[in-house]
Amino acid sequence: xxxxxxxxxxxxxxxxxxxxxxxxxxxxxxxxxxxxxxxxxxxxxxxxxxxxxxxxxxxxxxxxxxxxxxxxxxxxxxxxxxxxxxxxxxxxxxxxxxxxxxxxxxxxxxxxxxxxxxxxxxxxxxxxxxxxxxxxxxxxxxxxxxxxxxxxxxxxxxxxxxxxxxxxxxxxxxxxxxxxxxxxxxxxxxxxxxxxxxxxxxxxxxxxxxxxxxxxxxxxxxxxxxxxxxxxxxxxxxxxxxxxxxxxxxxxxxxxxxxxxxxxxxxxxxxxxxxxxxxxxxxxxxxxxxxxxxxxxxxxxxxxxxxxxxxxxxxxxxxxxxxxxxxxxxxxxxxxxxxxxxxxxxxxxxxxxxxxxxxxxxxxxxxxxxxxxxxxxxxxxxxxxxxxxxxxxxxxxxxxxxxxxxxxxxxxxxxxxxxxxxxxxxxxxxxxxxxxxxxxxxxxxxxxxxxxxxxxxxxxxxxxxxxxxxxxxxxxxxxxxxxxxxxxxxxxxxxxxxxxxxxxxxxxx
Numbered sequence: 001x002x003x004x005x006x007x008x009x010x011x012x013x014x015x016x017x018x019x020x021x022x023x024x025x026x027x028x029x030x031x032x033x034x035x036x037x038x039x040x041x042x043x044x045x046x047x048x049x050x051x052x053x054x055x056x057x058x059x060x061x062x063x064x065x066x067x068x069x070x071x072x073x074x075x076x077x078x079x080x081x082x083x084x085x086x087x088x089x090x091x092x093x094x095x096x097x098x099x100x101x102x103x104x105x106x107x108x109x110x111x112x113x114x115x116x117x118x119x120x121x122x123x124x125x126x127x128x129x130x131x132x133x134x135x136x137x138x139x140x141x142x143x144x145x146x147x148x149x150x151x152x153x154x155x156x157x158x159x160x161x162x163x164x165x166x167x168x169x170x171x172x173x174x175x176x177x178x179x180x181x182x183x184x185x186x187x188x189x190x191x192x193x194x195x196x197x198x199x200x201x202x203x204x205x206x207x208x209x210x211x212x213x214x215x216x217x218x219x220x221x222x223x224x225x226x227x228x229x230x231x232x233x234x235x236x237x238x239x240x241x242x243x244x245x246x247x248x249x250x251x252x253x254x255x256x257x258x259x260x261x262x263x264x265x266x267x268x269x270x271x272x273x274x275x276x277x278x279x280x281x282x283x284x285x286x287x288x289x290x291x292x293x294x295x296x297x298x299x300x301x302x303x304x305x306x307x308x309x310x311x312x313x314x315x316x317x318x319x320x321x322x323x324x325x326x327x328x329x330x331x332x333x334x335x336x337x338x339x340x341x342x343x344x345x346x347x348x349x350x351x352x353x354x355x356x357x358x359x360x361x362x363x364x365x366x367x368x369x370x371x372x373x374x375x376x377x378x379x380x381x382x383x384x385x386x387x388x389x390x391x392x393x394x395x396x397x398x399x400x401x402x403x404x405x406x407x408x409x410x411x412x413x414x415x416x417x418x419x420x421x422x423x424x425x426x427x428x429x430x431x432x433x434x435x436x437x438x439x440x441x442x443x444x445x446x447x448x449x450x451x452x453x454x455x456x457x458x459x460x461x462x463x464x465x466x467x468x469x470x471x472x473x474x475x476x477x478x479x480x481x482x483x484x485x486x487x488x489x490x491x492x493x494x495x496x497x498x499x500x501x502x503x504x505x506x507x508x509x
Contacts, residue, residue, distance in 0.1 A: 022036060022038065026429035027432055029417075029427035029428045029429070030403070030415060033416065033423065033424055033426075033427035034414070065398065065404060070404060073374070076439060077398075077437070077443075078439065082443065093471070094473060094474065096472060098471040099378075099380070099381050099468055099470055100470075100471060101451060101463075103456075104456035107455075108498075120449045121141070122143045122445045122449060123142065125462070125500075126139075127139045128140055128320060128366050129285075129291030131319070131365060134289060134291045135289030136291070137291060140223075142172070142389075143388070143390065143460065144374075144379075144389075144391075144392060144444050144445055145171045145173070145368075145389060145391050146173045146391065146393070146437075146441075147174055148175065148176035148231075150177055150178025150179070151178050152253075152262075153178065154397075155419055155425035156183045157429070158418070159184060160186055161430040161431075161437055162396055163186045163187070163190075164186040164188065164430065165188070165400075165433070165435070166188030166189070167189075168437075168438035172188075172190070172191050173191070174226060174391065175191065175192050177194070177196075178241070180222075181250075181253050184220065186434075190222045191223060191224045192216070192222045192225055194208075194213075194225060194227050196265040196266065199253070199254040201213035213284070213287075213288070217288050224290050224291045224292070224319070226293050227280070227284075229294055230295075230324070230342070231297060232342060232345075240261060241262040242409070243261045243262070245411055250420070277294075281318055282316050292319055293318050293319050293320030293365070294320075295322035296322070297342035298342055298343045298348030298351060299343070301351060301352075304351075304352050308355055308359045312359055312361060319366065320367070320368055321365055321368065322391065323370070323371075325342075325343075325344050325346075326344055326345075326371075327344045344371070345369060345370075345371035345372065345382070346382075347484075349382065349386070350385050350484035353385060357486075357487075362386065369391070370392075372394070374394070374395025374444065380460060381480065383460045384464060386490075387461070392441075397417050399437045399441075400433045401416070401417055402418070448460040458505055462497065464481075464491055465484070465486050465490065467480075
């Protein structure tokens, strides 16, 4: 009887040792939150390709991000081998909408090879706020930045990791509409988002308070202001933070009641049409000196027609326009809104950008794209369509440890990313994850620089609509220009633009 008892004791001691090791380590939130049991996730992950190939699904069937896309982000964040062997397993010839980037054999522009540089300097070609002469206009140091995700939706450790990662990678970090918390103050430069609830800049009645906004801007490294009209996850609906996520700290930051569902209105109260919105934009710019822009998903296009007509007069205007794809984002939403409200990114962005180009205004503001653009092929299509910068949201969550469990709306995120549960959030070590965020952002920039080199231009924002073709699902294809109805010459870099970009990048190439 002694042998079974000894074996059981040794097994229990071994499990206890593994549990202690998991609780102490800080690299993996799953193991820290679920000692011993969490190890199964990594074992299954190692044999995932075989399981999916013979039992479950292919590498490209999972949504919203395929297994291949997630694997690339995870490997990039850990600075592991993010190459793929044995050729593509995508159904290239028969997948409608599949992008093909066309490399050039010879090109006048021959950027230096940047195969191993994770800190490639890829600044914005345009100066944010420069066209309208804002006092604090600046050139963003990175074409890739972190999209708006609120503290409240995300945990304190996740926000801290992203802000520290933003500092390490030299990117801008959008606060999201939930206000500016202590967790946003770890060195990363900020874009402060003003949502319909005016969290962080509202009075006791919930109305916009300019004095509070100015105090907030003066207290943090805020570089620009973004007025959120709508977002891709739930356009036209407003937001909802469940009461279980409204902690005392979040209630204080937002100026709301603790433990009570926090609903953001679907529309602003500080303005009610394009004319009053532009008055609001100019007020914010005059009082703070910061560039001011708007973020919106794309539905009815009359808004943009009215905006262009007003902006063409020259006396008032936005400095940047963030277009969010209707295919959803970091926010939880009713299924109908996530699936069917607002245009997906490529269609919506093209409809808007082409209107500004038709009016001769495309060069007067910065266009920012968001909506699954944190993988290089999607990002390149966005640049070809006219984006100057891209924002990444869910991809940054993946870099910080998200496993696409899709429990963001339940407060039960197992990796501590999208929860206010203290036990789950404690598993996410902000120091370790901040490095992963920076690694991912740097790798994405590096790969974008590589693609620009292959195409023969000095910067990914100079990839033209004729440099990318879209497969039609059979054996044919058409250029981005043809698919989206761009006129010849639209978003095609001139020799002067190429020379200016080469000069800009010169000291860092």
